[in-house]
Amino acid sequence: MNRRTFFVSKSDENKLIFIENYLNEYSASNIFIICEDNKKHLYSNINAFIVGFKDLNKSENWIRFVNDINKNTLLIVDNVVKFMFFGDGKKKYIKELSQSINYKIMFDVVPFFTEPYEMFYPFWFLGKEILGYNNLQSFKSNHFEEKNSGDIGRAHDFDVIYEKVKDYYIQDYDCFFNERRIVNWSMSDDEIETYNHKKGTALDEYDNPIKIITVFSDYTNLCESKINKLDEIFKSGDAVVLNYMPYHKKINRHLIESLHIYHFTN
Numbered sequence: 001m002n003r004r005t006f007f008v009s010k011s012d013e014n015k016l017i018f019i020e021n022y023l024n025e026y027s028a029s030n031i032f033i034i035c036e037d038n039k040k041h042l043y044s045n046i047n048a049f050i051v052g053f054k055d056l057n058k059s060e061n062w063i064r065f066v067n068d069i070n071k072n073t074l075l076i077v078d079n080v081v082k083f084m085f086f087g088d089g090k091k092k093y094i095k096e097l098s099q100s101i102n103y104k105i106m107f108d109v110v111p112f113f114t115e116p117y118e119m120f121y122p123f124w125f126l127g128k129e130i131l132g133y134n135n136l137q138s139f140k141s142n143h144f145e146e147k148n149s150g151d152i153g154r155a156h157d158f159d160v161i162y163e164k165v166k167d168y169y170i171q172d173y174d175c176f177f178n179e180r181r182i183v184n185w186s187m188s189d190d191e192i193e194t195y196n197h198k199k200g201t202a203l204d205e206y207d208n209p210i211k212i213i214t215v216f217s218d219y220t221n222l223c224e225s226k227i228n229k230l231d232e233i234f235k236s237g238d239a240v241v242l243n244y245m246p247y248h249k250k251i252n253r254h255l256i257e258s259l260h261i262y263h264f265t266n
Helices: 012-025 037-043 059-068 080-085 088-098 116-126 136-140 158-165 189-205 209-221 224-233 245-259
Strands: 004-008 030-035 049-052 073-077 103-108 144-146 152-154 169-171 239-242 262-265
Touching: 004 012, 004 116, 012 037, 012 073, 012 103, 030 037, 030 059, 037 049, 049 059, 073 088, 080 088, 080 103, 080 116, 088 116, 103 116, 116 136, 116 158, 152 158, 189 209
Parallel strands: 004 103, 004 169, 030 049, 030 073, 073 103, 239 262
Antiparallel strands: 144 152
């Protein structure tokens, strides 16, 4: 077990067991835990100073951190991937705290929510040298990198990430990465003709480039050819998660009618 670890688990019980095993291996002088307010009770039996996310920047907590944290402190951050949604103040706060600490555990239920770049903060807090990037925007750009094999890949390629994080990452369930599948599809000739017509209309109708792109995206996301491709993939009883509410009306209606698929929208 590495003294700096990102432990991914869907089980609160497994997180507590992990902490117990960690403390059996490493002798921390004291423990600081940062988590959601509704998670504080989970750690109530641990002799630790527990701070909720919303109280992270309060002066009394900062004073406690500065006075009591030392190089042998164990810092635990739960729901750490969520930090990508927080302001710079909270992220800078944890980064500054973590730099001089030898013992660090990051927890979450998934390594990232939608895209691999969201793994940045857990490993940034553990040590910026792990991923090799100083800020999120740089890592998010998905630069070319040379793999250990000498081949060229991208920063977000799973094999590139694996080589960097394998000594710092533990996941107690299978198949997170393998659940993702990219499906290629092509518009029909009629759809391409309609798309080109919409392109001309949108360029004449809108001055805002974001609105123009949205018109194109909305059409391509609702093409019959795309829905028909989904028919080939999904089976009756599958769950379909769509990340944009307006898309669900047409796609879900088609899928429900043809396959009786359960649907969820975000």
